[in-house]
Amino acid sequence: MSTCFTFLRHFVKRSVVPFVLHKKGTGLYFTILHKRFSSRTPILFYPNTEKVPPIKKIDLDEWKNTMKSSLQEERSSFTTSDDTLTATREWIEMCRLLNREVPEHISDEDLKMVAECPSKKSKKKTLKYLYIKEMHKKAKKEKQEKKRAEMDEIEKQKQLGNAEESENTELKNTFLLPLNDRALKAEWDWRNAQAMIFGQPLVFDMAYENFMPQRDLKNTVCQLLESEGANRKNIDPFHIYFCNLKVGGAYHKELIYRYKEKWEQLLLTTTEKSPVDTFPRESLIYLTADSPNVMTTFRHDKIYIIGSFVDKCSQPRISYANAKRLKIASERLPLDQYLQWEVGNKNLTLDQMMRILLTLKNTGDWEKALEFVPKRKHSGFHNVFVNSNNFVMDLQKNKLEIKKSFRKLSSNAQSRETWWKDE
Numbered sequence: 001m002s003t004c005f006t007f008l009r010h011f012v013k014r015s016v017v018p019f020v021l022h023k024k025g026t027g028l029y030f031t032i033l034h035k036r037f038s039s040r041t042p043i044l045f046y047p048n049t050e051k052v053p054p055i056k057k058i059d060l061d062e063w064k065n066t067m068k069s070s071l072q073e074e075r076s077s078f079t080t081s082d083d084t085l086t087a088t089r090e091w092i093e094m095c096r097l098l099n100r101e102v103p104e105h106i107s108d109e110d111l112k113m114v115a116e117c118p119s120k121k122s123k124k125k126t127l128k129y130l131y132i133k134e135m136h137k138k139a140k141k142e143k144q145e146k147k148r149a150e151m152d153e154i155e156k157q158k159q160l161g162n163a164e165e166s167e168n169t170e171l172k173n174t175f176l177l178p179l180n181d182r183a184l185k186a187e188w189d190w191r192n193a194q195a196m197i198f199g200q201p202l203v204f205d206m207a208y209e210n211f212m213p214q215r216d217l218k219n220t221v222c223q224l225l226e227s228e229g230a231n232r233k234n235i236d237p238f239h240i241y242f243c244n245l246k247v248g249g250a251y252h253k254e255l256i257y258r259y260k261e262k263w264e265q266l267l268l269t270t271t272e273k274s275p276v277d278t279f280p281r282e283s284l285i286y287l288t289a290d291s292p293n294v295m296t297t298f299r300h301d302k303i304y305i306i307g308s309f310v311d312k313c314s315q316p317r318i319s320y321a322n323a324k325r326l327k328i329a330s331e332r333l334p335l336d337q338y339l340q341w342e343v344g345n346k347n348l349t350l351d352q353m354m355r356i357l358l359t360l361k362n363t364g365d366w367e368k369a370l371e372f373v374p375k376r377k378h379s380g381f382h383n384v385f386v387n388s389n390n391f392v393m394d395l396q397k398n399k400l401e402i403k404k405s406f407r408k409l410s411s412n413a414q415s416r417e418t419w420w421k422d423e
Contacts, residue, residue, distance in 0.1 A: 202238035208309035226351035286323035291330035
């Protein structure tokens with residue numbers, strides 16, 4: 001027995017071999033081996049294959065489809081249930097107690113947006129975005145209150161000064177009527193009404209709501225509001241078109257939320273059609289920073305298209321790909337030709353593009369138009385402008401001077417030749 005035990009001990013240390021016991025006197029050996037090696041090495045047994053039923057074949061494609069459908073149902077039920085909203089609210093309260101960047105007051109829509117985030121990292125990002133937005137609102141409110149208090153003090157001082165002057169001086173007659181805000185708004189509305197009939201169209205392509213998160217979409221709508229305000233106050237405004245604007249979509253809901261009852265009173269055109277279905281393809285030009293074609297002059301007979309989305313280089317060349325898909329001509333602003341570019345990409349905001357195009361339309365001067373480009377991105381204009389009128393005039397003057405000098409030289413050379421011949 002001892003020899004058998006030692007032999008098996010050395011054998012089991014090297015490798016584990018499954019075996020089956022058949023004799024009657026092997027129970028003692030099995031108990032000894034089990035007590036000895038149960039803590040060290042596992043002993044494997046072959047199953048009895050005669051009593052096991054055969055394994056059925058499983059279709060993997062059907063199994064994957066059923067698992068995916070069950071996961072989608074679980075996710076939908078998880079996102080729409082009230083338990084997730086309460087859980088996210090408790091998690092936000094815990095983050096607030098830990099002095100993290102969390103907004104003090106959160107609405108039901110923002111809470112639902114946080115709950116629908118797929119990961120914890122995206123939830124933290126959205127909470128940080130809401131926190132920064134709330135801080136900006138607080139700072140803006142404080143600034144308005146401070147400005148209001150200063151204006152009240154100035155009005156009180158003016159009233160005191162006017163009372164003192166009225167005692168000493170007499171009233172003067174004047175034929176000029178003061179312009180109030182109501183008169184200015186009526187003038188702006190008249191100009192925009194004329195632009196809707198006779199003005200040059202400018203298209204904002206709203207087909208990018210699926211390429212942005214909610215916070216970037218809100219930022220885009222803010223830029224659209226700035227663009228519409230700048231166009232409304234201009235001397236010769238554009239006729240603005242919002243193409244690919246789906247009724248009930250994300251853009252439409254956000255615009256109605258911002259404008260409220262004034263949305264129906266805006267002097268612009270909204271349509272669900274694409275620019276190709278609204279205007280002839282030959283007269284369309286898509287303005288994108290990724291285009292290889294450089295815009296040299298502003299064309300009054302063309303219709304320019306601007307992609308209304310915030311591009312943070314997460315998905316570059318989207319607008320250029322859309323222009324190629326629609327088979328529309330594309331151009332980019334000549335920023336490198338005029339500006340000494342230093343930092344950042346060449347994607348400008350919608351309100352900056354609107355002001356640049358309005359200046360080009362009214363004056364045609366690139367130097368004035370490109371003043372709306374942020375100065376943090378460039379170090380100034382080039383000394384020589386490639387496409388400016390001054391540069392062309394200087395070239396023409398130089399050509400005339402060179403021609404005159406050549407004529408003088410040729411006349412002198414002919415006179416010398418005649419003098420030598422005479423001699």
